[in-house]
Structures are given as structure tokens and as C-alpha cells.
Amino acid sequence: MRIGFDAKRIFHNSTGLGNYGRDAIRILHRYTPIEKFVLYNTAPSSVDRLDILKNILIKYPKGWFWKKFSALWRLGPVSKQIAKDKVDIFHGLTGELPAGLKNHGIATVVTVHDLIFLTHPNFYSFFDRIIYTKKFQYAATNSDKIIAISEQTKRDAVQYLGVDPEKVTVIYQGCNDVYKKEYDGEFKEEVRRKYDLPQNFVLNVGTLQERKNAFTLVQAIDGTDHHLILVGSEKKYAHKIHAYIEDNQLQSQITFLKNVGDTELAAIYQMATVFCYPSICEGFGIPIIEALFSKTAVITSKGGCFPEAGGPHSVYIDPLDVGALRKEICRLFENPELRKDIEEKGYRFVQKFSDESVAHNLYEVYKSVLV
Incomplete structure (x- = not known):
């Protein structure tokens, strides 16, 4: 099994979402027979945040244009690279999936951590709410499976994103x-x-x-x-x-x-x-x-x-x-x-x-x- 991961926050976020990604890689590496972990990173990190190297490939944007505009690369063009890397499953660790993976026949999983921007919109700006809603709605609609980190998040996904409850699996987080x-x-x-x-x-x-x-x-x-x-x-x-x-x-x-x-x-x-x-x-x-x-x-x-x-x-x-x-x-x-x-x-x-x-x-x- 060869699994690709959206690794931006693994390498560039020192808390919450970064911890989730690093812990997921660490425990999957230790307790499952996954053959290869392919981590798609927008740019090299200035700090070593992942101390696991065996069976791990770290991929970056190719070409000067996508290196310069890595945020755009992550939204869709990365899918061609994922397909070339012969990834079996792509896991969006933070509620997002790049466009185009279905066209390449790649199975997809997305983790939804929370929908606070919908349940408590007063904590977010108008534009952030629009952007997050579009990203999460796309991921929820186009993923094969959704992982919710709590039953509360599952209920919110069903209510606010209109997803089928059968598509959502609750998997609680652990910690370091x-x-x-x-x-x-x-x-x-x-x-x-x-x-x-x-x-x-x-x-x-x-x-x-x-x-x-x-x-x-x-x-x-x-x-x-x-x-x-x-x-x-x-x-x-x-x-x-x-x-x-x-x-x-x-x-x-x-x-x-x-x-x-x-x-x-x-x-x-x-x-x-x-x-x-x-x-x-x-x-x-x-x-x-x-x-x-x-x-x-x-x-x-x-x-x-x-x-x-x-x-x-x-x-x-x-x-x-x-x-x-x-x-x-x-x-x-x-x-x-x-x-x-x-x-x-x-x-x-x-x-x-x-x-x-x-x-x-x-x-x-x-x-x-x-x-």
C-alpha cells in the first residue's frame, strides 16, 4: 500500500493540525504494514519536525512556477505528480483535497477536524468562511471516505455539509x-x-x-x-x-x-x-x-x-x-x-x-x- 499525504502542516505547523499529521504518520509507520508514505510538502521546513525517514518520500513542487506559487500547486496541479508517483490512496489530513484525483483513479480519504467556521461563524472573517466552506465542501463531496475526529464533528458534517452519515467514520486522536x-x-x-x-x-x-x-x-x-x-x-x-x-x-x-x-x-x-x-x-x-x-x-x-x-x-x-x-x-x-x-x-x-x-x-x- 502506497499512501500520499497532504503534508504542508506536518512541516510548517508546530501545533494542532501539524501535531495531528505527525502523529498519524508516526503511528501508522509503527503499527501498520504500509509500504510507502509519500508526503507532499509545499516547501522545505526550516525546522526538523518529522524524525522518521524509513519508507518515507518527501515531494515538492517541480518547476520554478509551481515552486513560487506552491499554494496554487497544492489546490490541484499536485494531482498529476501524485498520479506519477503511483499513489494508491491520498489522505487529506486537514479537511482539504486537491482537485483532479478522481480523474487519475486515486482513492481519497479526508480528515475533518471541525466545522467551527460554520457552527460558530462569529470567530471567523467573512472571506475565511467562504474559502473554508468551498474547500471543505469540495473535499467532503469528492472523497471516498471522511474521517471525523469526534462524534460532534460527524454530526456537524452531516448537518452543514450534507454528507451521508455512512460515509463518515469517527476516529479519535491520540497524542504525542x-x-x-x-x-x-x-x-x-x-x-x-x-x-x-x-x-x-x-x-x-x-x-x-x-x-x-x-x-x-x-x-x-x-x-x-x-x-x-x-x-x-x-x-x-x-x-x-x-x-x-x-x-x-x-x-x-x-x-x-x-x-x-x-x-x-x-x-x-x-x-x-x-x-x-x-x-x-x-x-x-x-x-x-x-x-x-x-x-x-x-x-x-x-x-x-x-x-x-x-x-x-x-x-x-x-x-x-x-x-x-x-x-x-x-x-x-x-x-x-x-x-x-x-x-x-x-x-x-x-x-x-x-x-x-x-x-x-x-x-x-x-x-x-x-x-
Whole structure:
């Protein structure tokens, strides 16, 4: 089996969609008999993001024109190159497929992560909504199979894209292996000293943007003596958070971290007292999985995809209810035995997102489109 992948984000995105692609390649490489992985990349990456080389070919645009206009190459002209490479299946890892693959008889699979631009359009510009809708509608209509990363995303695909439910397979994501390892006390203390972390703290991981709703979490910390660590890059929305912190003199209670490596972040997850993720909408919520693998109690949002990731024993709140969020944070800090019970049950639940399970389910989809 020779499978091609849209690899732009594998090599050029250090977070969400990039992590999904890299993890997919890693676990398929380890747990399935796929003979060749052909990764179509728009341009060489300045950072090594994929440490697997065996059975992997990396392909770039050919000719000066397509090298210069690689974004256009990715939309359609790449299909001729894919056909020449004798690819059996092409997998669009991020909701997109190039035009023309059907003409070459190539089977197609597309992963849809979320349809937030349709379900919560206020978080996107008018032009972004138009572009994303056209791309996703084309991919959903022309793919042989659709992979949704949660039941919520499947429901959204059926409702907003009009796809046949039988065409959609839900395959949950896993997470990087670094979050599944137990780190020793010496390493954790090194990380604690490096980032000047307190002994007990609330952790949040994710880009500081409106839909991830860190502002509500900052408000919930106000009025407590708990420390909050926010890990992630900052969008314009972060100005609102910084202004609130300054106005309410919370600088000593809140730490911002950026560009934290995976291994150090895994140690921070394990040191956290509580992980809090009051996001308004997600496709799945990988940080929740990372926290559960880290044996850290999780507070997250009611409804949507969040119970799928958090399981039956995490704590759920209305993400915009500052008082409820503050109450649950304080309750978990004040009840270590309850917190320990949630941690242990969450860790047992999260084993369903193992690499072996994800790899098996992906491979079964690939086999089904070759029948």
C-alpha cells in the first residue's frame, strides 16, 4: 500500500493540525504494514519536525512556477505528480483535497477536524468562511471516505455539509508519546526552576484566542489565591487578558509561557494541580487528552465534543460561567482525595485513545477505500 499525504502542516505547523499529521504518520509507520508514505510538502521546513525517514518520500513542487506559487500547486496541479508517483490512496489530513484525483483513479480519504467556521461563524472573517466552506465542501463531496475526529464533528458534517452519515467514520486522536511517560522528580524540578513555577497551579494550554476562552479562566482565578499558568501563543484576543490582569493587579498570580518544548510541557502537565480548558468550541480538544495521560484532573466545558475527550469523570462547567469555574477550581484544590480519584479514573478512561487503536482504525479506513 502506497499512501500520499497532504503534508504542508506536518512541516510548517508546530501545533494542532501539524501535531495531528505527525502523529498519524508516526503511528501508522509503527503499527501498520504500509509500504510507502509519500508526503507532499509545499516547501522545505526550516525546522526538523518529522524524525522518521524509513519508507518515507518527501515531494515538492517541480518547476520554478509551481515552486513560487506552491499554494496554487497544492489546490490541484499536485494531482498529476501524485498520479506519477503511483499513489494508491491520498489522505487529506486537514479537511482539504486537491482537485483532479478522481480523474487519475486515486482513492481519497479526508480528515475533518471541525466545522467551527460554520457552527460558530462569529470567530471567523467573512472571506475565511467562504474559502473554508468551498474547500471543505469540495473535499467532503469528492472523497471516498471522511474521517471525523469526534462524534460532534460527524454530526456537524452531516448537518452543514450534507454528507451521508455512512460515509463518515469517527476516529479519535491520540497524542504525542511524551505525554504518556512519567518524568522523574529531578527533571520536573529543573523545569519548575527554569520557568519559575509554584508548587501548586492551574494549567491551561492553547493559543490565546477568543474561542478558547482563557479570559473567563483569568476572571475565575481573580478572587482566589491560586496561580494560573497559560501556555500558548497569543492572538489579538490576548490584549484583553493582559489588560484585565493589569487592571486587577493579578501579575503575581498569572504566568505566560510560550515556545515550550513537548517534553518540558509534559512535565508541566504532570506538575499541575488542575488542568482547566473552558473552550467554547473545538473539534476534539487534544490538551484534554494530554492532561488525562498526565494523570491530572480536568475541568472543561459542558456539551459539544468535550465529554468525548474528557470522559465521565472530568468536571464540566458552562464555559462562560465565571462563578461556577472558580467554584470547581477551589473545590478540587481543597479536596485532594477527590482530585486523586478523578485523576485515576481519567487515566483509565484515556487509554481508549492509544496509538495502536488509532492506527488500526485508520488502516481499516484505507483498506475499505481500496475494495
